[in-house]
Amino acid sequence: MSAADEIRDLLFAECWRLDRATPGTKHVCTNAIIELDPSGTRAEVRSYFLSQQQFDDFLLQPVAAGRYLDTCELHEGAWRFVHREVLVDFTGDTSRYGGSGVDA
């Protein structure tokens, strides 16, 4: 697998982790611009997310939309996040969203 493939896997795994942590919520992660450092061991990654929710009494709808600004590093053969900035650009009905405000 290339570094870019491994970095995308890292992004998508984080979406799955968020989904498991927040029932009724789906995190879509797209538009990953991967800027790989010449060293090959560090990357700046900018991506979009869309959080969608649905419950028995809550129709499927987008509830938060924004961007992830990530710094990733290759550490002992595996890529990992060393920094993530979450920019929430737009919110919908967040009445069912997480405890402490918007957890994108």
Added chain:
Amino acid sequence: MLSAADEIANLIYRYDEHVDRGRFAEAAALFADAVVEYPTRNVTVTVTGAHELEAFLRRSDRVYDDGTPRTLRYRTNVSVDVDDAAGAATAFSFFTIIQAAPGFPLQIILAGATHDGFVLADGRWRFVDRRVDVRLTGDLSAHTPEATP
């Protein structure tokens, strides 16, 4: 080192990012050597080069006080086909555009598919053509620029 397919995907996403941030000149500059077609039911709008594309974006996207069109273009199903021998590539993708604006709740406003062509020139991939097929439209009232009196 990124593969050709990854470089091309980056290029596609950079255009989306520039437009969503309201950086229309930077977005259009990626198409300096390209032709972009927007087929509609009756007529195909053809835009050639950066200058025309920037003008097209300013005509078709309302810009809000924060300097952006208050959109995000979710680009998915990106499939890149690289012809190494020819130094050329094509790509197919879907887009789903969401918007939220004052008095306009977060919603999907437009969805469709994009066909792109690229060439490798001086070691860099560049757009040479694009066709944007809008397939589904929602409420575009907050997207279209307000008519100037």
